[in-house]
Amino acid sequence: MPGERNQDAGERLLPNGAAIIAAENCPALLTPAEARHFAALLRSEAARMRGENIVAARKQSLTEAVLGEVSGLEHAKDQSGTKHLYAHAHEIRGLAGMAGLSTAGRIANDLCQYLDALPADITLPDPMTVELHVRAIGRAARAPWEAEDVGTAVAETLNRLVARNLTQTRSAVEPVHDAPPEAAKPDAP
Amino acid sequence: MTKAHFDDLKALVVDDNAHMRELLHALLNVLGIREVVEAADGEAGYAALAQYQPDFILTDLAMQPVDGIEFTRRVRLSPDTPNPFVPIIMVSGHTERNRVEAARDAGVTEMLAKPITTQSLFARIAEIVEHPRAFVRCDSYFGPDRRRRHGDSHSGPWLRFDDSAPDVVTI
Structure with a gap:
């Protein structure tokens, strides 16, 4: 089993037969001193700024990638099934x-x-729920200056629509419970 | 083997989205990590792990044909795994509880939700470097200790010698 090479190196057996190493x-990535030095760099303002510059430099290509996924999403909503629809929405959220x-x-x-919450x-x-989401995503991606103003309100309205839709869907698919047997009912007055 | 300098670290990025791979690659380069290998799914990622022996891995969850959870399971449990201890940071838009638990139970070291920020990515890398996790081995699992907190918060089951039920006050 993987990890057995450390079997005699400080493993602690547990009552249930498992072992803690x-x-x-365990193999370390860096010496303790170098790990502290690297972690300090990772948490530094300078590293964060350099990273954000990297992201900013790629903003245009990332935007184009999102718009490509939006086009795919708009095409996928007219196809049967949810596989492609979900795949494009998942890429956009990422x-x-x-x-x-x-x-x-x-x-x-x-x-x-x-889509995940559907029974x-x-x-x-x-x-209609899909259509409204796809339109809102398209608008928010193509006109982000509008999204800043109305995006939150649209998203919250869509959330309410989803909640209502899921409630209706679940109640429609829940099994109908049999009526209690006659003998169990209270006597008629 | 322990590296003396962090710019000797090697990283593997596994993601089916080329834009995300390229971005993560560039962000790692910014940190001084020069050797970054990319793979487009878990199958290619496993091959790259064997070939390049990275020191840590960033992987997506949803990929075809081998997703990030199956990839992690292979890294931890396959008899031919090149390094079952390698830290794995899962970078995913899937933040639903069941998926996060599945990732944890496959042996992921850290989770990072998309959309990522530079700060959150760097913080996860700092975590694996500065606070390496203990590992647990049992019949069904090999991977980082899944208990993050030790002490009073664990409510059972009592599997470890240092586990103890909270004091019961009888009135």
């Missing part, structure tokens, strides 16, 4: 924030969560 007995399109990313995340036996999501 203490951190100091990339949009770094492209400065956080509202598009937030609504794409909401769409993913809606397993529901193969098709509500078309």
Whole structure:
């Protein structure tokens, strides 16, 4: 089994037969002094600024990638099934924030969560809910200056729509409980 | 083997999105990590792990044909794994509880939610460098100790010698 090479190096057996290999007995990346030095660099303002410059320099290409995914999403909503729809929304939620399109990313995340929350036996999501999310994502990605003003309100409205839609969907698929047997009912007056 | 200088560290980035791979690669370069290898899914990632022996891994979750969870499981449990102890940071838009738990139970070291920020990425790398985790080995799991906190917060089951039930006050 992996890790057995450390079997005699400070392992502590547990009552359930498992073993704990203490951190100091696991292979270390760096010497303790170098680890402290590197961690300090990682947490420094200078590193953060350099990293943000890297992200900023790629903003245009990230935006183009998001817009490509938005086009894919708009095409996918008219296809059967949710696989492609979910895949494009998932990519948008991953990339949009770094492209400065956080509202598009937030609504794409909401769409993913809606698709995730659908009961397993529901193969098709509500078309209107999908349509409104896709339109909102497209608008927020293509006109981010508008999204700053109205994006939060749109996202919250869509959240309420999703909540209502899921409640209706779940109540529609829940099994109907049998009526209690006649003998169990109280006597009629 | 322990490295004397952090710019000798090697990293592996596994993500099916080329933009994300390229961005993570560039962010690691900014830190002085010069050797960064990229792979587009878990299958290619596992091959790269064997070939390049990276010191840590950043991996996406949702990939085809081998996703990040299966990739992590292979790294931790495969009989031919090149390094079952390698720290794995999972970078994912999937923040649902069941997926996070699946990633943890596969043996992921740290989770990082997309969209990432420079600060959050660097903080996770600092965590694996500065606070290496103990490892646990049992029949069904090999990976970092999944208990983050030790002390009064654990409510059972009592599996360890130093586990203790909270005092029961009888009135």
